[in-house]
Amino acid sequence: MKLIVGLGNPGNRYNFTRHNTGFLTLDFYFKMHGLSWSSKPRMGALWGRKDDMIFIKPQEFYNDSGGVVAAYAKYYKIATADILVICDNFDLEFGKVRFRSSGQAAGNNGLKSIDAALNTSDYPRIRVGTGNNELRRKLGDIEFVLSKFTAEEKEQLPEILAEVTEKIDDFLA
Numbered sequence: 293m294k295l296i297v298g299l300g301n302p303g304n305r306y307n308f309t310r311h312n313t314g315f316l317t318l319d320f321y322f323k324m325h326g327l328s329w330s331s332k333p334r335m336g337a338l339w340g341r342k343d344d345m346i347f348i349k350p351q352e353f354y355n356d357s358g359g360v361v362a363a364y365a366k367y368y369k370i371a372t373a374d375i376l377v378i379c380d381n382f383d384l385e386f387g388k389v390r391f392r393s394s395g396q397a398a399g400n401n402g403l404k405s406i407d408a409a410l411n412t413s414d415y416p417r418i419r420v421g422t423g424n425n426e427l428r429r430k431l432g433d434i435e436f437v438l439s440k441f442t443a444e445e446k447e448q449l450p451e452i453l454a455e456v457t458e459k460i461d462d463f464l465a
Contacts, residue, residue: 293344294464295370297361299379299402301438302351308446310422311437313380314402315349317420320453321460322347335367336360345464346370355401358409365410372415376463377406378456382428382437384421386445387452391418391459418459420452 300306300315308316322328322340327347329340337348337360346368350360365375373393379402384390394414397403407413424445428436441449 293346293368293370293374295361295364295368295375296345296347296460296464297357297375297377297406298347298349299354299357299377300349301354306438308440309438310380310382310441311354313420313422314378316449317378317418317453317456317460318347318349320450321457324454324457335363337364356405357402358405358407361406362409372410372412375410375415376460377403377415377417378460379403379417379419380422380437381419382421382423382433384419385423386421387448388421388423389418389452389455389459390421391463392416416463418456420456 298314298318300312306312327340327342329338333351336352337350340347346364348360348364350357352360361375364370379400381400393416395417396413397407403417427439431439
């Protein structure tokens, strides 16, 4: 059994914000693979399942996602090596995609929450670069992660999300 987690914030006001890159990625993945989300949240997450793969979008706020991830891992007896977390990273240039089999939170509060809930940082993650230094300096970190993508960035998203989709498929293979 594998668990694929997209990090983001619940609610329409956060759609297409940098911090919702994990949600956006899984929505793209589902569209490309003809999958659909459950109509009701389960254990604090919107979820979908295909064979021995469970996909979740925690409905707690980004920085508090760990409890939901741990609940799924415990209920389905999923080893941490079989949990893939997809998150944004404003320190990576926009569009850069980085896969690591384990690592540190590096200031990402969603990953910190998951680390604390799982009592380890030894789980795979894909970081999707959302960096835009000019806009980040102008807005500050908190407003930046909650900001919408620029028109130019939105045009590039399908190509970036397709790359992340390939990395998810590689992980699942």
